[in-house]
Amino acid sequence: MNRHEVISAPAHGAIHLHNEDVASAFAEMAELLAIGGENPFRVRAYERAANVVRGLSRPLADIGDRREFDRLPGIGPDLAGKIAELLRTGRLRALEQLRRRAPAGLRELLRVPGLGPVRVRALHAGLGIRGVADLQRALRSGRLNRLRGFGPVLRKRLAESLEGEATTPRRWPLVAATPYAESLRDYLRSVPGVARAEIAGSYRRGRDTVADLDVVIATQRRVDLAAALRRCADVHLLSAAGPTRCTALLRNGLQVDLRLVPQGSYGAALLYFTGSREHNLSLRRRAQARQLKLNEYGLYRGQRRIAGASEQELYHALGLEWIAPELREDRGEIAAAEQHRLPRLVELGDLRGDLHAHTNASDGSESLEAMVAAARARGLEYLAITDHSRHLGIVHGLDADRLSRQVDAIDELNAKLSGFTVLKGVEVDILEDGRLALPDAVLCRLDVVVAAIHDHFQLGESQQTNRVLRALDHRCVSILAHPSARLLGERAPIHMDFGRVLAAVKERSCFLELNAQPGRLDLDDVHCKAACDHGILVSIASDAHSSGELADLIHGIRQARRGWLTAANVLNARPLDELRRLLAQCRR
């Protein structure tokens, strides 16, 4: 169901709004105010509030107190009242008023490249255009020609972007963009005069998806960037080309923004282009408060540059420790850097084992022995074999008998191994009613029981939540796998009260998985931080279906770093004996 319907639904019965609902209401307010010609700073305030709420690791519904809302950064008395109104009534009167004034289609016009609030307002006021379809008609009929400010070049650009819109995906999974990013970066490094080239943006921050690529280039001398890009085989066209800035479209449809600076500004440009936007804004406000100016060329006191060559010196000059790119979301990292309490983020080398992997006994492609050998070769000390239970139609899931035989086989294998341990496990389906797809008798023989949802994704929130809570209540369950069941770009997260699930996991002393498959990355960053704040240990798991997929752990590490996780927060960073003790604790 569309979240917006929740917000405008009449208030009756129990209202339970997620932070995302509040964030999207504020984001919509910002867009409608902008289209209405409202003071841009007021618009910014709503945008900022939306971002702050979206990044909170605690549900607003749990905070519950208006004065507490007021203490959040960027939330003052007015917005605190609006949050309270939303939570209490499920509605926001100010938003409903704005919606009555502006047609819904105007917001989609804002997404069209080249259109901002001013031009959208002009289209609406001048020609009565109420959405993308109206704009297309006006372009074809030539009606747009008489609107001031819409010259031939802009009209052509609009027509092109309206046609291309359906074919270009809005965001790319990070791994889908990676080969293009690396190949472009390597090409740029080979261009004469280029000293350094790095992919920045959300790619460097390790987000699960990227909308485009941002490339920072430091040069030793003048470089004709546009000419170099035109020679690159991957580049389809340049949509903007200045001496220091270019925007290119790759043949696969991925957009690339490139920024070229002298070497002495490399750190400042990298900082600026890595973002996030909100992180940069906070840094610039901080600079301003110290009578300094921060831009992509450096940090300035008056005309004099006091830092710029490296990120380290820039952060230090602002009185901060260097902040890892994964944390740069303006979610408290700047205060932490000031107070020397940044987390020491988990690294791949911290992992001692992997607690979710498949063999050809179910839908994996390799034998038990091959998977074990591969895990060992990667320097791991233990590997849990967690094949699917029988319930799933798509795979050769294990029934109780076959699972028992696998358990015996693992016992035999362990007897032959030294310095490595295979843990006996299963990935058991959570049935529609929350029961598990295998009997207790066999589950209790296992070291680790990973429970997962693989069907009935569309259940309503209370039913889905109860389903998961019931599964967690099972005395053998150790880990809740890929908790939201999302598939990036394919399947939305299930509707579930994550706060209640967190509380149950904590109370049961069991664990949440951060599934490292690049198409899942589930937990996401915000939920990962919430788990961390609750003191819940997270299993960073490859969910490998072949030996090569054990390498996917790195994607999980990146996501975990975005969720502020240190090695101490990670279940499979613990040595085997401690892991066994922790797994035993959640047995009842």
Add this chain to the structure above:
DNA sequence: GCCGTTTTCGGCCCGACTGTTTTCAGTCG
């Protein structure tokens, strides 16, 4: 609408590029 080692009022990040203009507004990142 928020916020305060300038301030409870008057600021609010900063620069590049484009197109439509006769000097700059709008968009974008």
